[in-house]
Amino acid sequence: MSNRITTLFKIEYPIIQAGMIWNSGWRLASASSNSGILGLIGAGSMYPEVLREHIQKCKKATQKPFGVNVPMLYPNIQEIMDIIVEEGVKIVFTSAGNPKTWTHWLQEKGITVVHVVSSVKFALKAQEAGVDAIVAEGFEAGGHNGRDETTTLTLIPMVKEHVRVPLIAAGGIATGKAMLATMILGADGVQIGSRFVASTESSAHQSFKDVVVSAKEGDTQLTLKELAPVRLIKNAFYNEVQALYKTTPTVEELKTLLGRGRSKKGMFEGDLEAGELEIGQVAGLIHDIKPVADIVSEIISEFESAKVNVSNL
Known part of the structure; x- marks a missing residue:
């Protein structure tokens, strides 16, 4: 499967494992990357030196690309960014802040930058800031959300109308069918969070x-x-x-x-x-806890089957 997202991140499938606080440590990120998708370490719940430890362990556990998700509202942001650069991380997802603040600084150091938004307005600001891709996250998503309460089904096509950079859909996606639906609406790939919380490798209790x-x-x-x-x-x-x-x-x-x-x-x-x-x-569609590799395999299998079913409509 090859498109703008797989090419941008050098991954097999256009799926990103969300960098969720208290859930996305090095075990989840490395298992995700080893499964052919992009794994993300969630820096939002980590002190700077804890983040460094997770990055180092992730580098030992996978030879494939992985990234770090950084909510910009947290303290020690400069120290966190410095550690990311020092440890050679090549992909950063930013959220909860102005993308202009860090995008060029990171890109000058050879880092691919993706910003998470919840509206067309902020998608345009992210594109203007020069990000390499955008995650548009709908109201269904877990954790912190936008104030507009726009659902993924309406957000993705509206953002697609206005942006040129690769677009990643997020919010309410846990299956291959949902992945296909959002890509039909204009997304180049998907970011999945909740499904990976219920994985063997998640750091959740x-x-x-x-x-x-x-x-x-x-x-x-x-x-x-x-x-x-x-x-x-x-x-x-x-x-x-x-x-x-x-x-x-x-x-x-x-x-x-x-x-x-x-x-x-x-x-x-x-x-x-x-x-x-x-x-x-x-979460109402998640019924079991299993290894990341099995979750990814099921999503891709369902995605391929759904494509065939859609073509037969």
Whole structure:
């Protein structure tokens, strides 16, 4: 399978394993890359030296391309970028910030830069900043989302109308059929997050993985829009948030309830009641935990079968 995404990243299949906080360590990234897709280390949940360790271990575990996802709202951003350069990482996905800030700086050092957006407006800003590709992420996605609540089905063709650079679809994609659907709508490839949370190599706590595979339609909700919109599984923490909303809280009151380390507590440490359990709506289609290689094989097999079925319509 060859197109603009496989050529850009030198990978076999146009699939990117999302760099998710507390889920995407070196084991997941290297297993993904070894399976023919692009693996990403999620730097958002790592102190700089922890990130360096994960990059070094990933380099030992795979000879294939991998990258690092960097949410630009986190502290120590300069140190993180310096480590990426020092360790010879050649692909960086940026998010949650202005793409103009780091794109040229990284590209001058031979690094391919991709920026994650949630709207046509920000896609155009990313293209203007000179990024090599864009991830357009729909409202269905887990974790932090855009405020416009545009679904993947409508976002991808709208962004496609306005951008020339390679386009990667994200949000609600866990199957080969969904991959084909978004590519028919104009995407050159897909970024998949939630499905890889429920993988053997994910660094998520086993209890969180178990909750993901047992999730049903309607079990996730986008909330905390006053801070940074986040989709998570409904649990005791979510119920506390909803109870606080009934009092018309201030932003400071919401921040106090959220506190620090809430997502680590839920996804990495396995506190299913007090933790923040970030996952996409597509969790309702995820029913098992298996190795990354098996997940990729199933997605590609279904993608190829779906192409044949579509041609017969």
